[in-house]
Amino acid sequence: MARLLILGGTAEAAELAARLAGDARLETVTSLAGLTRMPTANAGRVRRGGFGGPDGLAAFLKEERYDALIDATHPFASRIAAHAAEAAEMAGVPRAKLLRPAFERDPADRFIPVPNMPAAAAALPQGARVFLAAGRREIAAFAGRPDLWCLVRMIEPPAPGEAMPRGELILGRPPADPEAEIALLQNHQIGWIVSKDSGGQAAAKIVAARRLGLPVVLVERPSSPDGPTLPNVDAVINWIEATLFSRKTA
């Protein structure tokens, strides 16, 4: 039986594990960073925690005799993506990156592209009321702008003593419904959105901004390592078939 390691932490990684769960030719393990206290359900075996850098991941791949590696981590998880590429090379294990395409652009979008979160904070006008859906490590850049009022939405609560922007904090996952986002933005008189270009189908907050005509300071995604880059789960399944099975049966 072939062994596949999925580096997860995304909806696509979970979908891939679920799609492969019934394949008797494959044993699939999903690796999660272990940062989220309430991760979403994942089919198949799961392991948690870092590997200790590229050397650790290469050793893990070899010792556990993996035949292929799918890096299905988030487009902004650039460290693990680089480690995955390096480790797969060292271990001689085929690797592909599942990278959902950037947000589709619409003529009604008012995107202001910036390279990172500090640049996003710097791009906001004096006194702006901002909606900021961001991770714990990303909000610090906005704490240095006391003139802003920020509605911050996070999945995980900030650590005690963490520098927070001035404004209000809501905890929870983003809604799928743009109407819910429109109501949230209007209730808080938000004039600006800050978002990473996480990609995939435009998030509800992006659609909401579009409908309300609000500008979005959009943090562009980091570059990803060289090598096969696949846009969706179907393409990954084709790659697995070609890499692990066509070769063996030829």
Ligand SMILES: NC(=O)c1ccc[n+]([C@@H]2O[C@H](COP(=O)([O-])OP(=O)(O)OC[C@H]3O[C@@H](n4cnc5c(N)ncnc54)[C@H](OP(=O)(O)O)[C@@H]3O)[C@@H](O)[C@H]2O)c1
């Ligand atoms: N960044 C985002 O915006 C975002 C959004 C949604 C979900 N996520 C998910 O959250 C996780 C962490 O993201 P990040 O931006 O903190 O990553 P990162 O900065 O690229 O990685 C930091 C370290 O976390 C460990 N790690 C990351 N993903 C891992 C995985 N799937 N399995 C085992 N170890 C992993 C690695 O530790 P070692 O070096 O010790 O191996 C890595 O060096 C990722 O799995 C990602 O898919 C991230």
